[in-house]
Amino acid sequence: MIAAGLARWALLGAALTAAAQGVASAADAPASPITIELGRRLFYDADLSINGTMACATCHEQHRGFADGNRTHPGALDHPGKRNVPGLQNVAQLHHFTWASRATTDLEHQAETPLLGQRPIEMGMTEAVLAPRLKASACYTKMFAAAFPEKNGEISLTTATQALASFERTLVSYEAPYDQAKRGGAPLSAEAEAGRAIFDGKGGCRVCHSGDNFTDDAFHALEPAAAGDRGLADETGRAEDSGLFRTPGLRNVALTAPYFHDGKAPTLAEALRRHGLALSEAETGALAAFLESLTDRSFLADPRFSLPDAACPL
Ligand code: HEC
Ligand code: HEC
Incomplete structure (x- = not known):
């Protein structure tokens, strides 16, 4: 079962290499299937919010193209949202992320905004809480080790947002x-x-x-x-x-x-x-x-x- 799952990712990784090439920065090696799978797991994990109530997927719902059905979405600590949640299909093709930013030009840095952002507070996370929390999970320890061998399996904000971005780059939709x-x-x-x-x-x-x-x-x-x-x-x-x-x-x-x-x-x-x-x-x-x-x-x-x-x- 596990092998079948990874084979699926291997296929996806190969199919996506071409799509990702146009957008990945020079420093970005094509993501491995396990990095993408790690990113998916993080995307759906409410432990990425300070109080364990909210995942990326809480606001970005697959059945709505990873947008949601609300005018705005309050954060984990009930602070009101500022803007409407955008969809994420083909998001890697963009060069400017969010509704109104010139500064946010890569998906790795974009992910820091919902995690750590204060205006508005979305997931309310801090770096000091995030890494130890992920390290406490035996599964994440194995997955980060497999995804980031060149970094000795480092579990940090940097590697977590790298995996999230790798998953987001696979969200390709051209079959309408x-x-x-x-x-x-x-x-x-x-x-x-x-x-x-x-x-x-x-x-x-x-x-x-x-x-x-x-x-x-x-x-x-x-x-x-x-x-x-x-x-x-x-x-x-x-x-x-x-x-x-x-x-x-x-x-x-x-x-x-x-x-x-x-x-x-x-x-x-x-x-x-x-x-x-x-x-x-x-x-x-x-x-x-x-x-x-x-x-x-x-x-x-x-x-x-x-x-x-x-x-x-x-
Ligand atoms: C001058 C550039 C421009 C033109 C021309 C334009 N749009 Fe837009 N469109 C935008 C911008 C900018 C927004 C977002 C505005 C905002 O949120 O304040 C938008 C928003 C939208 C939305 C809402 C999408 C969402 O996710 O909220 C739809 C649907 C849309 N446009 C369809 C159209 C259609 C159909 C036409 C032609 C009749 C059109 N637009 C012409 C710039 C344009
Ligand atoms: C509380 C709801 C909420 C959560 C949780 C959330 N987002 Fe978002 N996301 C938004 C909103 C709202 C925007 C638009 C923000 C803006 O324009 O200022 C956005 C924008 C984005 C964008 C830019 C899309 C584009 O079209 O430019 C990406 C990528 C994204 N989010 C990924 C994530 C990831 C990854 C996570 C988890 C780490 C996450 N989001 C968690 C609400 C959320």
């Missing part, structure tokens, strides 16, 4: 009806096809929602900044960055209501209205049908990304 139609498979419905034409054409959506992941990975202001969240200006302190948010990717977007950085748009139709575009009801309906064709059911149910077995794989 949209992708299949593009590759010559079953065509989209007439309504979704009409929506695609508006999206690529007169709707102008592609200007910002560009590329395979429907984002230019750049910052735009669709509305004036609200008092509690000035977008990129909260990081840079520059008035001209006020109200700027990164264009979100749109894969699996039909499952991640409510929308926008503040979760204020309860439906896709409302998210489109908030762009200030003059769209007829029929156009809005067609665009929504197109956006639904970006839902990748195989990704949402892929056992490689789901809660791991409680039994230690080693």
Whole structure:
């Protein structure tokens, strides 16, 4: 059983090497299957929060493309969340992480924000608590040893976030009806096809929602900044960055209501209205049908990304 599990990861590792190459920094060796499996275990482990109540997966739910269904999600100590939880499919293709940051440009450092961040407090963890807690687990001791032989199995914030990032790089989703139609498979419905034409054409959506992941990975202001969240200006302190948010990717977007950085748009139709575009009801309906064709059911149910077995794989 254990061997079969690892064989599965070996296959995945080989398939992903190419996808990861474009984004991994020069220092990043391709992750081994056991590093990815360790990252998955950490991602689903509530012991990564200070009081054992909250895992990464508490906010990032696989069946919603690793987003959730809330406007914002309170942290482990019940501090209110600041922003809507984004999905994580194809996250390794991005260069700017979160809704409004130029500074967070790799997944390893991004993971420190939910773990240790104070504004808002999400998992409420500290480095001083994290390492001893993981070291107390016989399973983690074996897994870190197998994942990081060159570091003598070091169990630390650095290796934990490295494993988490390795798992996140495997979250690849390109099997939606949209992708299949593009590759010559079953065509989209007439309504979704009409929506695609508006999206690529007169709707102008592609200007910002560009590329395979429907984002230019750049910052735009669709509305004036609200008092509690000035977008990129909260990081840079520059008035001209006020109200700027990164264009979100749109894969699996039909499952991640409510929308926008503040979760204020309860439906896709409302998210489109908030762009200030003059769209007829029929156009809005067609665009929504197109956006639904970006839902990748195989990704949402892929056992490689789901809660791991409680039994230690080693
Ligand atoms: C309390 C809910 C919560 C928890 C727990 C949480 N996240 Fe998040 N995550 C968010 C929110 C909200 C954002 C967007 C933050 C922002 O834009 O300021 C986010 C953003 C991200 C992003 C950036 C995605 C993108 O599109 O740029 C990644 C990657 C991520 N989280 C990974 C993780 C990992 C790994 C963990 C566990 C160590 C984790 N998250 C735990 C709520 C959470
Ligand atoms: C000028 C760039 C730009 C254009 C053009 C644009 N968008 Fe957006 N879109 C954004 C940004 C930026 C956000 C996030 C805004 C925020 O949270 O404040 C967004 C958010 C969205 C969301 C919500 C996603 C989520 O996860 O919350 C959807 C759906 C969406 N856009 C669809 C479209 C469609 C369809 C069109 C064409 C009719 C379009 N957009 C045109 C930049 C753009």
